Amino acid sequence: MSSNRIATLTIDGITTEFPMVDGNIGPSVIDIRALYAKTGAFTFDPGFMSTASCKSSITYIDGDKGELLYRGYPIEQLAEHCDFMEVCYLLKKGELPNAAQKGAWVKSIKEQTMVHEQITRFMQGFRRDSHPMAVLVGLVGALSAFYHDSLDINDPEHRLLAATRLIGKMPTIVAMSYKYSMGEPQMYPRNSLDYSSNFMHMMFGTPCENYEPNPVLARALDRILILHADHEQNASTSTVRLAGSSGANPFACIAAGIACLWGPAHGGANEACLKMLEEIGDVSRVPEFIKRAKDKSDPFKLMGFGHRVYKNFDPRAKLMRVTCHEVLNELGLNNDPLFKLALELERIALEDEYFIEKKLYPNVDFYSGIVQKALGIPTQLFTGIFAMARTIGWIAQWHEMIGDPDQKIGRPRQLYTGSMRRDVPSMDQRK
Ligand code: SDX
Numbered sequence: 001m002s003s004n005r006i007a008t009l010t011i012d013g014i015t016t017e018f019p020m021v022d023g024n025i026g027p028s029v030i031d032i033r034a035l036y037a038k039t040g041a042f043t044f045d046p047g048f049m050s051t052a053s054c055k056s057s058i059t060y061i062d063g064d065k066g067e068l069l070y071r072g073y074p075i076e077q078l079a080e081h082c083d084f085m086e087v088c089y090l091l092k093k094g095e096l097p098n099a100a101q102k103g104a105w106v107k108s109i110k111e112q113t114m115v116h117e118q119i120t121r122f123m124q125g126f127r128r129d130s131h132p133m134a135v136l137v138g139l140v141g142a143l144s145a146f147y148h149d150s151l152d153i154n155d156p157e158h159r160l161l162a163a164t165r166l167i168g169k170m171p172t173i174v175a176m177s178y179k180y181s182m183g184e185p186q187m188y189p190r191n192s193l194d195y196s197s198n199f200m201h202m203m204f205g206t207p208c209e210n211y212e213p214n215p216v217l218a219r220a221l222d223r224i225l226i227l228h229a230d231h232e233q234n235a236s237t238s239t240v241r242l243a244g245s246s247g248a249n250p251f252a253c254i255a256a257g258i259a260c261l262w263g264p265a266h267g268g269a270n271e272a273c274l275k276m277l278e279e280i281g282d283v284s285r286v287p288e289f290i291k292r293a294k295d296k297s298d299p300f301k302l303m304g305f306g307h308r309v310y311k312n313f314d315p316r317a318k319l320m321r322v323t324c325h326e327v328l329n330e331l332g333l334n335n336d337p338l339f340k341l342a343l344e345l346e347r348i349a350l351e352d353e354y355f356i357e358k359k360l361y362p363n364v365d366f367y368s369g370i371v372q373k374a375l376g377i378p379t380q381l382f383t384g385i386f387a388m389a390r391t392i393g394w395i396a397q398w399h400e401m402i403g404d405p406d407q408k409i410g411r412p413r414q415l416y417t418g419s420m421r422r423d424v425p426s427m428d429q430r431k
Contacts, residue, residue: 003028011039025060027052042413049308053238055404058091058396059230063309068316070230071095079319084225084389085109085195088167091230091396106195112168113189113198115176116146123180132384133262135177141255143169151249153402162250163395170388171195175202178381196222199388204376216330217375220323221385224371227316227364228386230393232309236261240394241401242410250398257394258387264303267365267390270382273304274338274369283344290345294354304366305349306358316364324371331374339370 005020007030016038022028029052036042045051060069068075071090078087082096089097089105097105122142126135143165144151150162172189179186179202187202197213200221205211231237240257248256261267280289293302307314328336346362349355372382401407 059232063311066312084222087226088392108164109168110191112165132177132381137259144249144251170391171199174384220327225389228389244398245410267383267386269365270369276303306360307363311359313361314363317362320367324367327374
Protein backbone atom coordinates (compact mmCIF):
# COMPACT_ATOMS: atom_id res chain seq x y z
CA MET A 1 0.00 0.00 0.00
CA SER A 2 2.66 2.55 0.93
CA SER A 3 4.79 4.06 -1.83
CA ASN A 4 8.33 5.42 -1.59
CA ARG A 5 7.22 8.42 -3.61
CA ILE A 6 6.80 11.85 -2.04
CA ALA A 7 4.64 14.78 -3.18
CA THR A 8 6.04 18.23 -2.49
CA LEU A 9 4.02 21.43 -2.20
CA THR A 10 5.60 24.87 -2.10
CA ILE A 11 3.59 27.79 -0.65
CA ASP A 12 5.24 31.20 -0.27
CA GLY A 13 8.63 29.60 -0.80
CA ILE A 14 8.14 26.98 1.90
CA THR A 15 8.18 23.40 0.61
CA THR A 16 6.24 20.69 2.44
CA GLU A 17 6.35 16.97 1.71
CA PHE A 18 3.45 14.54 1.73
CA PRO A 19 3.66 10.74 1.35
CA MET A 20 2.12 9.04 -1.69
CA VAL A 21 0.12 5.86 -1.16
CA ASP A 22 -0.49 3.29 -3.91
CA GLY A 23 -3.59 1.13 -4.20
CA ASN A 24 -3.53 -2.39 -5.67
CA ILE A 25 -4.94 -0.93 -8.91
CA GLY A 26 -6.01 2.57 -9.90
CA PRO A 27 -4.77 6.06 -9.05
CA SER A 28 -2.37 6.59 -6.16
CA VAL A 29 -3.27 9.13 -3.48
CA ILE A 30 -1.40 11.95 -1.78
CA ASP A 31 -1.87 11.57 1.96
CA ILE A 32 -2.70 15.18 2.91
CA ARG A 33 -4.03 14.53 6.40
CA ALA A 34 -1.23 16.73 7.80
CA LEU A 35 -1.73 19.50 5.21
CA TYR A 36 -3.62 21.95 7.43
CA ALA A 37 -1.31 21.37 10.40
CA LYS A 38 1.78 21.86 8.21
CA THR A 39 0.60 24.68 5.92
CA GLY A 40 -2.49 26.29 7.50
CA ALA A 41 -4.30 25.76 4.20
CA PHE A 42 -7.18 23.45 3.22
CA THR A 43 -7.62 21.68 -0.10
CA PHE A 44 -10.61 22.92 -2.13
CA ASP A 45 -12.51 20.23 -4.04
CA PRO A 46 -16.30 20.84 -4.39
CA GLY A 47 -17.96 17.61 -5.57
CA PHE A 48 -14.80 15.71 -4.60
CA MET A 49 -13.56 15.58 -8.20
CA SER A 50 -10.01 14.70 -7.06
CA THR A 51 -10.56 13.39 -3.53
CA ALA A 52 -10.37 9.85 -2.17
CA SER A 53 -12.49 9.80 0.99
CA CYS A 54 -11.39 6.38 2.22
CA LYS A 55 -9.54 3.13 1.55
CA SER A 56 -11.80 0.40 0.20
CA SER A 57 -11.42 -3.15 -1.11
CA ILE A 58 -15.02 -3.63 -2.21
CA THR A 59 -15.54 -2.16 -5.70
CA TYR A 60 -13.15 -0.87 -8.33
CA ILE A 61 -14.13 1.25 -11.33
CA ASP A 62 -11.86 2.11 -14.23
CA GLY A 63 -13.70 4.96 -15.95
CA ASP A 64 -11.44 4.98 -19.00
CA LYS A 65 -11.63 1.23 -19.61
CA GLY A 66 -15.31 1.02 -18.66
CA GLU A 67 -14.45 -1.63 -16.09
CA LEU A 68 -16.41 -2.46 -12.92
CA LEU A 69 -15.14 -5.08 -10.44
CA TYR A 70 -16.92 -6.29 -7.29
CA ARG A 71 -14.19 -7.70 -5.02
CA GLY A 72 -12.09 -8.17 -8.18
CA TYR A 73 -14.72 -10.01 -10.24
CA PRO A 74 -15.85 -8.29 -13.49
CA ILE A 75 -19.51 -7.26 -13.44
CA GLU A 76 -20.06 -9.03 -16.78
CA GLN A 77 -19.07 -12.39 -15.27
CA LEU A 78 -21.05 -11.89 -12.07
CA ALA A 79 -24.16 -10.91 -14.06
CA GLU A 80 -23.82 -14.07 -16.15
CA HIS A 81 -22.74 -16.69 -13.60
CA CYS A 82 -24.15 -15.56 -10.24
CA ASP A 83 -27.43 -14.57 -8.66
CA PHE A 84 -28.04 -11.53 -6.45
CA MET A 85 -27.77 -13.49 -3.20
CA GLU A 86 -24.27 -14.70 -4.17
CA VAL A 87 -23.29 -11.13 -5.08
CA CYS A 88 -24.63 -9.89 -1.72
CA TYR A 89 -22.49 -12.48 0.05
CA LEU A 90 -19.48 -11.47 -2.08
CA LEU A 91 -19.85 -7.75 -1.38
CA LYS A 92 -20.37 -8.28 2.35
CA LYS A 93 -17.77 -10.99 3.01
CA GLY A 94 -15.23 -10.51 0.20
CA GLU A 95 -15.48 -13.95 -1.42
CA LEU A 96 -18.08 -15.84 -3.44
CA PRO A 97 -19.93 -18.45 -1.32
CA ASN A 98 -19.66 -22.19 -1.86
CA ALA A 99 -22.91 -24.14 -1.93
CA ALA A 100 -23.09 -24.62 1.86
CA GLN A 101 -22.21 -20.98 2.58
CA LYS A 102 -24.78 -19.81 0.05
CA GLY A 103 -27.46 -22.03 1.60
CA ALA A 104 -26.79 -20.64 5.09
CA TRP A 105 -26.67 -17.06 3.78
CA VAL A 106 -29.94 -17.34 1.84
CA LYS A 107 -31.58 -18.92 4.92
CA SER A 108 -30.42 -15.99 7.09
CA ILE A 109 -31.97 -13.54 4.61
CA LYS A 110 -35.23 -15.47 4.26
CA GLU A 111 -35.63 -15.42 8.05
CA GLN A 112 -35.89 -11.63 7.77
CA THR A 113 -38.31 -11.09 4.89
CA MET A 114 -41.29 -10.14 7.10
CA VAL A 115 -41.58 -6.73 8.76
CA HIS A 116 -43.04 -5.97 12.21
CA GLU A 117 -46.83 -5.87 11.89
CA GLN A 118 -46.91 -2.35 13.29
CA ILE A 119 -44.80 -1.20 10.36
CA THR A 120 -47.56 -2.25 8.02
CA ARG A 121 -49.75 0.18 9.98
CA PHE A 122 -47.13 2.92 9.34
CA MET A 123 -48.23 2.82 5.74
CA GLN A 124 -51.66 4.10 6.76
CA GLY A 125 -50.03 7.38 7.73
CA PHE A 126 -48.88 8.07 4.17
CA ARG A 127 -51.06 9.43 1.37
CA ARG A 128 -51.77 6.81 -1.28
CA ASP A 129 -50.02 9.04 -3.83
CA SER A 130 -46.82 9.44 -1.78
CA HIS A 131 -43.65 8.99 -3.81
CA PRO A 132 -42.28 5.54 -2.93
CA MET A 133 -38.90 7.04 -2.06
CA ALA A 134 -40.59 9.21 0.59
CA VAL A 135 -42.11 6.03 2.03
CA LEU A 136 -38.79 4.17 1.89
CA VAL A 137 -36.88 6.97 3.65
CA GLY A 138 -39.54 6.96 6.37
CA LEU A 139 -39.98 3.23 6.82
CA VAL A 140 -36.30 2.27 6.68
CA GLY A 141 -35.42 4.96 9.20
CA ALA A 142 -38.31 3.71 11.34
CA LEU A 143 -36.84 0.19 11.45
CA SER A 144 -34.49 1.54 14.16
CA ALA A 145 -37.60 2.10 16.30
CA PHE A 146 -38.44 -1.60 16.14
CA TYR A 147 -35.24 -3.63 15.98
CA HIS A 148 -33.37 -2.55 19.10
CA ASP A 149 -31.28 -5.75 19.12
CA SER A 150 -29.39 -4.65 15.99
CA LEU A 151 -28.50 -1.03 16.69
CA ASP A 152 -25.14 -1.32 18.44
CA ILE A 153 -22.63 -0.64 15.67
CA ASN A 154 -19.78 -1.88 17.85
CA ASP A 155 -21.33 -5.35 18.25
CA PRO A 156 -20.53 -7.65 15.28
CA GLU A 157 -23.68 -9.69 15.96
CA HIS A 158 -25.79 -6.53 15.87
CA ARG A 159 -24.11 -5.44 12.63
CA LEU A 160 -24.72 -8.79 10.93
CA LEU A 161 -28.33 -8.91 12.13
CA ALA A 162 -28.93 -5.37 10.88
CA ALA A 163 -27.44 -6.36 7.51
CA THR A 164 -29.61 -9.45 7.05
CA ARG A 165 -32.68 -7.55 8.24
CA LEU A 166 -32.13 -4.74 5.73
CA ILE A 167 -31.40 -7.10 2.81
CA GLY A 168 -34.37 -9.31 3.73
CA LYS A 169 -36.87 -6.54 4.39
CA MET A 170 -36.16 -4.05 1.60
CA PRO A 171 -38.13 -6.02 -1.06
CA THR A 172 -41.04 -6.37 1.36
CA ILE A 173 -41.06 -2.65 2.12
CA VAL A 174 -40.71 -1.63 -1.55
CA ALA A 175 -43.54 -3.96 -2.52
CA MET A 176 -45.64 -2.71 0.41
CA SER A 177 -45.29 0.88 -0.80
CA TYR A 178 -46.49 -0.20 -4.24
CA LYS A 179 -49.46 -2.22 -2.98
CA TYR A 180 -50.49 0.64 -0.69
CA SER A 181 -50.39 3.10 -3.58
CA MET A 182 -52.64 0.74 -5.56
CA GLY A 183 -55.11 0.27 -2.72
CA GLU A 184 -54.36 -3.46 -2.81
CA PRO A 185 -53.61 -5.65 0.23
CA GLN A 186 -49.94 -6.22 1.10
CA MET A 187 -48.69 -9.62 -0.06
CA TYR A 188 -46.62 -11.40 2.58
CA PRO A 189 -43.28 -12.86 1.43
CA ARG A 190 -43.27 -16.45 0.17
CA ASN A 191 -39.90 -17.83 1.26
CA SER A 192 -40.14 -20.86 -1.00
CA LEU A 193 -39.32 -18.42 -3.82
CA ASP A 194 -35.89 -16.97 -4.57
CA TYR A 195 -35.19 -13.33 -3.74
CA SER A 196 -36.28 -11.73 -7.02
CA SER A 197 -39.22 -14.10 -7.58
CA ASN A 198 -40.40 -13.37 -4.04
CA PHE A 199 -40.27 -9.64 -4.79
CA MET A 200 -42.31 -10.13 -7.96
CA HIS A 201 -44.79 -12.24 -5.94
CA MET A 202 -45.18 -9.42 -3.40
CA MET A 203 -45.50 -6.83 -6.17
CA PHE A 204 -47.83 -8.52 -8.63
CA GLY A 205 -49.51 -11.33 -6.65
CA THR A 206 -52.96 -10.90 -5.08
CA PRO A 207 -54.73 -12.92 -2.34
CA CYS A 208 -57.37 -14.01 -4.82
CA GLU A 209 -55.18 -15.45 -7.58
CA ASN A 210 -52.27 -17.89 -7.62
CA TYR A 211 -49.33 -15.89 -9.04
CA GLU A 212 -46.28 -17.69 -10.39
CA PRO A 213 -43.44 -15.31 -11.37
CA ASN A 214 -42.11 -15.71 -14.91
CA PRO A 215 -38.59 -17.19 -14.37
CA VAL A 216 -37.13 -15.27 -17.34
CA LEU A 217 -38.42 -11.99 -15.93
CA ALA A 218 -37.34 -12.89 -12.40
CA ARG A 219 -33.83 -13.66 -13.66
CA ALA A 220 -33.79 -10.32 -15.52
CA LEU A 221 -34.76 -8.51 -12.33
CA ASP A 222 -32.09 -10.42 -10.42
CA ARG A 223 -29.52 -9.25 -12.95
CA ILE A 224 -30.75 -5.66 -12.61
CA LEU A 225 -30.16 -5.94 -8.85
CA ILE A 226 -26.63 -7.27 -9.44
CA LEU A 227 -25.82 -4.36 -11.78
CA HIS A 228 -26.97 -1.81 -9.17
CA ALA A 229 -25.51 -3.49 -6.08
CA ASP A 230 -22.47 -1.29 -5.47
CA HIS A 231 -20.48 1.41 -7.18
CA GLU A 232 -17.52 2.63 -5.11
CA GLN A 233 -17.89 6.01 -3.38
CA ASN A 234 -20.93 7.42 -5.23
CA ALA A 235 -23.03 10.15 -3.65
CA SER A 236 -25.42 7.89 -1.71
CA THR A 237 -22.65 5.58 -0.51
CA SER A 238 -20.65 8.58 0.64
CA THR A 239 -23.79 9.76 2.46
CA VAL A 240 -24.09 6.40 4.23
CA ARG A 241 -20.41 6.53 5.21
CA LEU A 242 -20.71 10.10 6.48
CA ALA A 243 -23.82 9.28 8.51
CA GLY A 244 -22.11 6.13 9.82
CA SER A 245 -18.98 8.08 10.81
CA SER A 246 -21.00 9.80 13.53
CA GLY A 247 -21.97 6.41 15.01
CA ALA A 248 -25.58 6.56 13.76
CA ASN A 249 -27.38 3.22 13.72
CA PRO A 250 -27.41 1.18 10.48
CA PHE A 251 -31.09 1.79 9.67
CA ALA A 252 -30.62 5.57 9.99
CA CYS A 253 -27.53 5.41 7.76
CA ILE A 254 -29.31 3.44 5.04
CA ALA A 255 -32.28 5.83 5.23
CA ALA A 256 -29.81 8.69 4.61
CA GLY A 257 -28.46 6.83 1.58
CA ILE A 258 -31.99 6.35 0.24
CA ALA A 259 -32.66 10.08 0.58
CA CYS A 260 -29.53 10.92 -1.41
CA LEU A 261 -30.19 8.29 -4.08
CA TRP A 262 -33.58 9.92 -4.75
CA GLY A 263 -32.00 12.87 -6.55
CA PRO A 264 -32.40 12.95 -10.38
CA ALA A 265 -28.65 13.43 -10.83
CA HIS A 266 -28.13 10.09 -9.07
CA GLY A 267 -30.54 7.19 -8.59
CA GLY A 268 -33.55 9.24 -9.64
CA ALA A 269 -32.17 9.39 -13.19
CA ASN A 270 -33.89 6.17 -14.26
CA GLU A 271 -37.31 7.65 -13.47
CA ALA A 272 -36.28 10.95 -15.07
CA CYS A 273 -34.92 9.13 -18.13
CA LEU A 274 -38.17 7.30 -18.81
CA LYS A 275 -40.13 10.52 -18.41
CA MET A 276 -37.69 12.16 -20.84
CA LEU A 277 -38.17 9.36 -23.40
CA GLU A 278 -41.95 9.67 -23.03
CA GLU A 279 -41.65 13.46 -23.51
CA ILE A 280 -39.50 13.01 -26.64
CA GLY A 281 -42.15 10.58 -27.82
CA ASP A 282 -40.87 10.11 -31.37
CA VAL A 283 -37.50 9.66 -33.09
CA SER A 284 -38.25 12.76 -35.15
CA ARG A 285 -37.95 14.88 -31.98
CA VAL A 286 -34.55 13.47 -30.91
CA PRO A 287 -32.54 16.27 -32.61
CA GLU A 288 -34.58 18.88 -30.70
CA PHE A 289 -33.68 17.33 -27.37
CA ILE A 290 -30.05 16.73 -28.31
CA LYS A 291 -29.91 20.44 -29.16
CA ARG A 292 -31.40 21.33 -25.77
CA ALA A 293 -28.89 19.07 -23.97
CA LYS A 294 -26.06 21.00 -25.62
CA ASP A 295 -27.56 24.42 -24.92
CA LYS A 296 -25.85 25.92 -21.87
CA SER A 297 -28.76 28.27 -21.33
CA ASP A 298 -31.10 25.28 -21.04
CA PRO A 299 -30.91 23.30 -17.76
CA PHE A 300 -32.07 20.18 -19.63
CA LYS A 301 -29.63 17.28 -19.50
CA LEU A 302 -29.97 14.00 -21.36
CA MET A 303 -31.02 11.78 -18.45
CA GLY A 304 -29.25 8.44 -18.38
CA PHE A 305 -26.19 9.97 -20.05
CA GLY A 306 -22.87 10.99 -18.52
CA HIS A 307 -21.02 9.88 -15.44
CA ARG A 308 -18.47 11.31 -13.03
CA VAL A 309 -16.21 8.29 -13.40
CA TYR A 310 -17.03 6.53 -16.67
CA LYS A 311 -15.54 8.44 -19.57
CA ASN A 312 -16.19 5.43 -21.69
CA PHE A 313 -19.20 3.13 -21.83
CA ASP A 314 -20.72 2.24 -18.45
CA PRO A 315 -20.39 -1.58 -18.55
CA ARG A 316 -23.71 -1.80 -16.72
CA ALA A 317 -25.47 0.09 -19.54
CA LYS A 318 -24.38 -2.55 -22.05
CA LEU A 319 -25.63 -5.37 -19.80
CA MET A 320 -28.83 -3.46 -19.13
CA ARG A 321 -29.43 -3.08 -22.87
CA VAL A 322 -29.04 -6.85 -23.32
CA THR A 323 -31.40 -7.50 -20.39
CA CYS A 324 -33.86 -5.00 -21.84
CA HIS A 325 -33.83 -6.84 -25.16
CA GLU A 326 -34.33 -10.22 -23.42
CA VAL A 327 -37.30 -8.99 -21.39
CA LEU A 328 -38.97 -7.27 -24.35
CA ASN A 329 -38.41 -10.42 -26.40
CA GLU A 330 -39.92 -12.63 -23.68
CA LEU A 331 -42.93 -10.33 -23.51
CA GLY A 332 -43.32 -10.00 -27.28
CA LEU A 333 -42.58 -6.27 -27.06
CA ASN A 334 -39.67 -6.17 -29.50
CA ASN A 335 -41.28 -3.26 -31.21
CA ASP A 336 -41.59 -1.37 -27.93
CA PRO A 337 -41.53 2.24 -29.16
CA LEU A 338 -39.60 3.49 -26.12
CA PHE A 339 -36.86 0.90 -26.61
CA LYS A 340 -36.56 1.74 -30.29
CA LEU A 341 -36.52 5.44 -29.39
CA ALA A 342 -33.81 4.83 -26.77
CA LEU A 343 -31.65 2.89 -29.24
CA GLU A 344 -32.00 5.72 -31.78
CA LEU A 345 -31.30 8.40 -29.16
CA GLU A 346 -28.19 6.50 -28.06
CA ARG A 347 -27.03 6.14 -31.68
CA ILE A 348 -27.52 9.81 -32.53
CA ALA A 349 -25.97 11.05 -29.25
CA LEU A 350 -22.90 8.85 -29.62
CA GLU A 351 -22.28 10.32 -33.08
CA ASP A 352 -22.66 13.92 -31.88
CA GLU A 353 -19.43 15.87 -31.42
CA TYR A 354 -20.66 17.42 -28.14
CA PHE A 355 -21.20 14.02 -26.51
CA ILE A 356 -17.98 12.68 -27.97
CA GLU A 357 -15.95 15.67 -26.78
CA LYS A 358 -17.46 15.57 -23.28
CA LYS A 359 -17.21 11.76 -23.18
CA LEU A 360 -20.91 11.34 -22.40
CA TYR A 361 -22.12 7.75 -22.74
CA PRO A 362 -25.26 5.96 -21.58
CA ASN A 363 -25.03 5.05 -17.90
CA VAL A 364 -26.79 2.38 -15.87
CA ASP A 365 -29.98 4.44 -15.75
CA PHE A 366 -30.47 4.79 -19.49
CA TYR A 367 -32.05 1.41 -20.18
CA SER A 368 -33.11 0.41 -16.68
CA GLY A 369 -36.32 2.43 -16.88
CA ILE A 370 -37.41 0.74 -20.10
CA VAL A 371 -36.81 -2.76 -18.81
CA GLN A 372 -38.47 -2.02 -15.45
CA LYS A 373 -41.51 -0.56 -17.20
CA ALA A 374 -41.71 -3.72 -19.30
CA LEU A 375 -41.52 -5.78 -16.08
CA GLY A 376 -44.61 -3.90 -14.90
CA ILE A 377 -42.81 -1.74 -12.34
CA PRO A 378 -44.31 1.77 -12.15
CA THR A 379 -41.98 4.62 -13.09
CA GLN A 380 -42.04 6.16 -9.62
CA LEU A 381 -40.77 2.88 -8.17
CA PHE A 382 -37.66 2.62 -10.37
CA THR A 383 -35.44 4.36 -7.83
CA GLY A 384 -36.94 2.19 -5.10
CA ILE A 385 -35.66 -0.86 -6.99
CA PHE A 386 -32.27 0.85 -7.24
CA ALA A 387 -32.33 1.39 -3.45
CA MET A 388 -33.31 -2.25 -2.88
CA ALA A 389 -30.30 -3.35 -4.94
CA ARG A 390 -27.88 -0.80 -3.51
CA THR A 391 -28.73 -1.70 0.11
CA ILE A 392 -26.07 -4.44 0.07
CA GLY A 393 -23.47 -2.01 -1.29
CA TRP A 394 -24.31 0.58 1.34
CA ILE A 395 -24.13 -2.07 4.08
CA ALA A 396 -20.79 -3.47 2.85
CA GLN A 397 -19.28 0.03 2.64
CA TRP A 398 -20.70 1.03 6.04
CA HIS A 399 -19.34 -2.17 7.58
CA GLU A 400 -15.90 -1.56 6.02
CA MET A 401 -15.89 2.00 7.34
CA ILE A 402 -16.63 0.85 10.90
CA GLY A 403 -13.74 -1.61 10.73
CA ASP A 404 -11.29 0.99 9.33
CA PRO A 405 -8.78 2.05 12.04
CA ASP A 406 -8.21 5.30 10.10
CA GLN A 407 -11.91 6.12 10.30
CA LYS A 408 -12.86 9.40 12.03
CA ILE A 409 -16.09 11.40 12.00
CA GLY A 410 -16.39 13.04 8.58
CA ARG A 411 -16.10 16.79 9.05
CA PRO A 412 -14.97 18.76 5.96
CA ARG A 413 -13.90 22.43 6.28
CA GLN A 414 -14.70 25.33 3.90
CA LEU A 415 -13.42 28.39 2.06
CA TYR A 416 -15.21 31.19 3.94
CA THR A 417 -16.49 33.98 1.67
CA GLY A 418 -18.92 35.66 4.10
CA SER A 419 -18.92 38.90 6.09
CA MET A 420 -15.99 39.97 8.21
CA ARG A 421 -16.65 40.33 11.97
CA ARG A 422 -19.18 43.12 12.65
CA ASP A 423 -21.35 44.31 15.60
CA VAL A 424 -25.10 43.85 15.80
CA PRO A 425 -26.86 47.20 15.01
CA SER A 426 -29.85 48.30 17.03
CA MET A 427 -33.22 47.95 15.30
CA ASP A 428 -33.39 51.65 14.32
CA GLN A 429 -29.89 51.46 12.83
CA ARG A 430 -30.75 48.57 10.51
CA LYS A 431 -31.29 49.45 6.85
C1 SDX B 1 -25.78 7.28 -11.17
O1 SDX B 1 -21.42 8.09 -9.05
C2 SDX B 1 -21.96 6.97 -9.35
O2 SDX B 1 -21.32 5.92 -9.38
C3 SDX B 1 -23.45 7.02 -9.61
C4 SDX B 1 -24.09 5.76 -10.16
C5 SDX B 1 -24.08 4.65 -9.13
O3 SDX B 1 -24.15 3.48 -9.54
O4 SDX B 1 -24.09 4.96 -7.91
O5 SDX B 1 -23.40 5.32 -11.32
C6 SDX B 1 -25.56 5.98 -10.50
O6 SDX B 1 -26.05 8.23 -10.50
C7 SDX B 1 -25.58 7.38 -12.66
C8 SDX B 1 -25.74 8.83 -13.18
C9 SDX B 1 -27.23 9.08 -13.37
N1 SDX B 1 -27.49 10.55 -13.68
C10 SDX B 1 -27.91 10.92 -14.88
O7 SDX B 1 -28.04 10.18 -15.85
C11 SDX B 1 -28.27 12.40 -14.95
C12 SDX B 1 -27.65 13.05 -16.21
N2 SDX B 1 -26.19 13.08 -16.00
C13 SDX B 1 -25.59 14.30 -15.52
O8 SDX B 1 -26.37 14.93 -14.53
C14 SDX B 1 -24.11 14.11 -15.17
O9 SDX B 1 -23.56 13.46 -16.23
C15 SDX B 1 -23.72 13.42 -13.88
C16 SDX B 1 -24.34 14.04 -12.69
C17 SDX B 1 -24.04 11.97 -13.92
C18 SDX B 1 -22.20 13.57 -13.76
O10 SDX B 1 -21.94 14.91 -13.59
P1 SDX B 1 -20.46 15.47 -13.35
O11 SDX B 1 -19.47 14.38 -13.30
O12 SDX B 1 -20.51 16.44 -12.24
O13 SDX B 1 -20.15 16.17 -14.68
P2 SDX B 1 -20.67 17.61 -15.08
O14 SDX B 1 -22.11 17.76 -14.67
O15 SDX B 1 -19.69 18.62 -14.61
O16 SDX B 1 -20.64 17.50 -16.68
C19 SDX B 1 -19.45 17.75 -17.39
C20 SDX B 1 -19.92 18.45 -18.68
C21 SDX B 1 -20.77 19.68 -18.39
O17 SDX B 1 -20.62 20.55 -19.50
P3 SDX B 1 -19.54 21.81 -19.32
O18 SDX B 1 -19.97 22.57 -18.09
O19 SDX B 1 -18.18 21.16 -19.19
O20 SDX B 1 -19.69 22.60 -20.60
O21 SDX B 1 -20.77 17.55 -19.40
C22 SDX B 1 -22.07 18.09 -19.49
C23 SDX B 1 -22.18 19.17 -18.43
O22 SDX B 1 -23.10 20.17 -18.80
N3 SDX B 1 -23.01 17.01 -19.20
C24 SDX B 1 -24.14 16.80 -19.85
C25 SDX B 1 -24.70 15.65 -19.28
N4 SDX B 1 -23.89 15.20 -18.30
C26 SDX B 1 -22.86 16.05 -18.25
N5 SDX B 1 -24.75 17.49 -20.84
C27 SDX B 1 -25.94 17.00 -21.27
N6 SDX B 1 -26.53 15.88 -20.79
C28 SDX B 1 -25.94 15.19 -19.78
N7 SDX B 1 -26.51 14.11 -19.28
